[in-house]
Amino acid sequence: MGPLQDVTVIELAGIGPSPLAAMMLADMGADVIRVERLKPAALDTLVEGRFAVHNRNRRSIALNLQRPEGVEVVLRLAKTADILMEPFRPGVAEKLGVGPEPCLAVNPRLVYARMTGWGQQGPLARAVGHDINYIAVTGALDAIGRRGQKPVAPLNLVGDMGGGGMLMAFGMLAALHEARRSGQGQVVDAAMVDGTALMLGSVSGLQAGGFWHDERGTNFIDGGAHFYDVYRTSDGKFVSIGSLEPQFYGQLLGKLGLDAAELPPQMDEASWPAMAARFEEIFLRKTRDEWCAILEGSDLCFAPVLTMAEAPEHPHAKARQAYVDVGGVVQPAPAPRYSRTPAAKPRPPARHGEHTDAVLDSLGYSPDRIASLRAAGVVA
Secondary structure (H helix, E strand, C coil): CCCCCCCEEEEECCCCHHHHHHHHHHHCCCEEEEEECCCCCCHHHHCCHHHCHHHCCEEEEEECCCCHHHHHHHHHHHHCCCEEEECCCCCHHHHHCCCHHHHHHHCCCCEEEEEECCCCCCCCCCCCCCHHHHHHHHCCHHHCCCCCCCCCCCCCHHHHHHHHHHHHHHHHHHHHHHHHHHCCCEEEEEEHHHHHHHHCHHHHHHHHCCCCCCCCCCCCCCCCCCCEEEEECCCCCEEEEECCCHHHHHHHHHHCCCCHHHCCCCCCHHHHHHHHHHHHHHHCCCCHHHHHHHHCCCCCCEEEECCCCCHHHCHHHHHHCCEEEECCEEEECCCCCCCCCCCCCCCCCCCCCCCHHHHHHHCCCCHHHHHHHHHCCCEC
16 A cells, blocks of 8 residues: 555665654555664664654664674565665765665666765765754754754754654655656765755744844744733633634634734734733633634634643544554554555564565575674675
């Protein structure tokens, strides 16, 4: 099931963005073979087994890429694959013997996708880093936070997931489309700094046009405006308001019992702090659920601020079946949705190296050869 059921992907295992990209392809029906280390890396052990949601829907093979026999397995996998994706710092895949040159030599149609923070070139290319560092140099981190306070790290959603994993998934499918037309593969250089900069493009345009202040928390969509913010309710919970357009703002004022004729213009920035204080006082009069009963479903752009545990229970999420239970773990359902080739319900993450024997068998390795590779510490 799914629109990618004729696509085979070799995923050299990593953390952060590349597992998301691989999961997105696997959710859509691609056969993704995850090549793991013989033993899980330290960060991999933080979330293991059925709780490693981004590892779902794969087959898992455990290989020692420090051994030439392990490299041979990867090249044999690459020979019949559509995509190979690797998450290492520049030069590591080449050092291991599984870089673009040997892989494209055995399969000229292969899409070879590389996921890094800084990209394959540049003075920082070989430097270590994490999401917070990559979004820091793009200006995204500086723009997120309250006025007069330090920047706030937005989990690892901006660099790792949006600027990294989703960019890589897009890049792989675009290159695959071209490869099927031309018969030639190529290398995809997906960098989190590039993806984050792309996502920041609309705000960069606003800044260039003089419509955005450098100081965080002073603009119309960063918490600086009273009509686009989060407010505490009487029960200590929160609601979100996004009444940007004048007609939506007018409805909001009406629901809050305010007369627009007695208030400053919506876009009078000097009045925003005082209006925010007024909104704060009003929202503190009722509980979150009481505000939901008044505001939810109206044309003023409202939603309760739910916890991650509450989100799957929201009526809209239930109506769309936006979450599924996979092996006792509630998690997001595959997205987007397709009218003709829907995705199947996800399978739980494979056990480490669970499919090693089956994958090697499919490559033509005999049972005796597999046993000897295991005894030699090449596979597990």
